[in-house]
Amino acid sequence: MKRRHFLQGSLASLALAGLPLYWFNRWDYLTIHHSAGASGDLALLRRVHRQRQAGDPVNEVPYHFLVGNGEGIETGAVVPSERWSLRLWGAHVSARNPDRNFRSIGICLIGNFQNAAPSADQYDATIALCRDLMRRFDIAAERVTLHGETPGEATLCPGKLFPRSEFFKDIGRT
Numbered sequence: 001m002k003r004r005h006f007l008q009g010s011l012a013s014l015a016l017a018g019l020p021l022y023w024f025n026r027w028d029y030l031t032i033h034h035s036a037g038a039s040g041d042l043a044l045l046r047r048v049h050r051q052r053q054a055g056d057p058v059n060e061v062p063y064h065f066l067v068g069n070g071e072g073i074e075t076g077a078v079v080p081s082e083r084w085s086l087r088l089w090g091a092h093v094s095a096r097n098p099d100r101n102f103r104s105i106g107i108c109l110i111g112n113f114q115n116a117a118p119s120a121d122q123y124d125a126t127i128a129l130c131r132d133l134m135r136r137f138d139i140a141a142e143r144v145t146l147h148g149e150t151p152g153e154a155t156l157c158p159g160k161l162f163p164r165s166e167f168f169k170d171i172g173r174t
């Protein structure tokens, strides 16, 4: 009986010790988005999130990182959201994809790439961010997807002018 309690206690502490490790390292995908607006920052995207995803209990932008275009956030600057600070799940893909929202890092480039392509500086910063996250969390290039090509998603995001073949080449996806 004693031994059993000891075992149960050990298992419980192992689980408790393992949980933060899992929480901070569970990332297995990257998903690329555009904000679909010409300008934006955390405050603006928070307001949009409150309007469009009113049922979300997390009062933060749906993404983990924003990459600026000089309109609200400096060009090429990477701004982590509170979701990333706490390693909270995202709300950047549809509810049909709960695993992607839980284990995919959502990266949103400010801009509407249906109208104009990202600048070289914004694009380069995105590549650097993707490579850094892929290295840190050992994420395979095949698991880095654009929102619209993610299985189960139906959207033009991140826009027809996002340089997709260049992007796939630059992150090493074949």
Ligand SMILES: [Zn+2]
Residues within 6 Å of the ligand: 032, 033, 034, 092, 147, 155, 157, 158
């Ligand atoms: Zn998107």
